Amino acid sequence: MSLVAIKFPEDFITDTKEFAIKDYRTITQQIMYWADIGKKQELRNWQLDKMRIGLQQAKSNLIATNDDVERIFNKCK
Secondary structure (H helix, E strand, O other): OOOOOOOOOHHHHHHHHHHHHHOOOOHHHHHHHHHHHHHHHHHHHHHHHHHHHHHHHHHOOOOOOHHHHHHHHHHHO
16 A cells, blocks of 8 residues: 555644544544545445435336335335
8 A cells, every 4th residue: 555645734633643542543543544434424325315316216106116115125224
């Protein structure tokens, strides 16, 4: 894995260092940890948006039957 230098505001690094110390991480590890959390949340939001669109289309009888809607809801449980 190659590394790239990035500039952050000093107060952000200070705050990050405080969190990193509490969890025995380096500043880089802490930023990567936060980035991973954000990435997972973005993926969840994207998936939920796609499901909402699919359900709206199903309710409008555009692409799915009632069985399809029930199957999607059962997968979400």
